Amino acid sequence: MNLSLTRIAPTPSGYLHLGNAYSFLVTKALAEKHGAKILLRIDDLDRERYRTEYVEDIFETLDFLEIKIDLGPRNLQEFEAEWSQIHRVGKYQDALSTLRQDLKVFACDCSRKKIQQLDSSGYYLGQCIDRRFSLDKPEVAWRMDTMEADYVKFTEYPDLPKKALIPQDSAFYVVRKRDGLPAYHLTSVIDDLHFGVDLIVRGSDLYSSTLAQLDLARHLGEAGFEKIIFHHHPLVKGPKQEKLSKSDGVTSIQSLRKEGKTLKDIKAMVGLEG
Incomplete structure (x- = not known):
């Protein structure tokens, strides 16, 4: 297997936690195994939750975990000046224009709240398709019509061919948010293609996102995205088997470091001893 570039892609919306550390360390291990380089891509288009201290925490955490970044910013100043997603908005807008056309x-x-009221599952079931709002109407999101979505094909690491349909929780996924900014699925696809990523490591909770992004890349005519290898790793759970959240400061790497935890301690806590 010939892999050249993987990525670590945190969001600066809170302090990184044990689940992030586990994902980063798995990414590092696979990169070392295959001689691939690591890109640091910070997903910062959620400007309401963006904080510079969260960006600083990303660099501090990577240093603490002894993860060497081969491509990407080395500090907050470099990130904001050269690597922020704000500098790639033109590429995202081009993709949105293609989808619109x-x-x-x-x-x-x-x-x-309205989606929850429309269906108790909490899933969006395409209720607005027939309402035919103008795409230029203020305060509307742009969603993909997945009514006739076909199977998407991809390779699960190391070499398992898979195909699947978009599940209900990712159907009619958003590509442009109500504030007019490009949404996560679109920016992630465009960025991974832009930088030439060929290995994506992410938690199993993002499996549905993988399917949505494969579907989106196909609509954008980006066949190369299907050639990316995906590894969906198990999640690190909290004491009550809950999914970890950045709002839970107890599991943040920052707080654990302040308690005196070492890298060896963190690896043991996420089941990566040795």
């Missing part, structure tokens, strides 16, 4: 998207003004 090909009539792949529809406008939706549903809030999370």
